[in-house]
Amino acid sequence: xxxxxxxxxxxxxxxxxxxAIQEGTSLSAKVREMLAAYVRQDMPSAPAVIPKLxxxxxxxxxxxxxxxxxxxxxxxxxxxxxxxxxx
Numbered sequence: 640x641x642x643x644x645x646x647x648x649x650x651x652x653x654x655x656x657x658x659a660i661q662e663g664t665s666l667s668a669k670v671r672e673m674l675a676a677y678v679r680q681d682m683p684s685a686p687a688v689i690p691k692l693x694x695x696x697x698x699x700x701x702x703x704x705x706x707x708x709x710x711x712x713x714x715x716x717x718x719x720x721x722x723x724x725x726x
Contacts (some may be wrong), residue, residue: 652666655669701715
């Protein structure tokens, strides 16, 4: 395990130690828990990509796309802009 030196307010450390003892743990264990939660929460994820749905020039779905089928949408999106029916 690695050691880490940080600067904290003495009063904050005292209060945190007391609370950790009351919870039956150590301040080091609590810091490890919080740091692990922080890393899990803030892990970079891929940016959200909003796909363009294949629509016709009038704003409706292209013929052959089943609006009740996600698979139909995904297959159409995989084919790209060639699916657009332009007027």
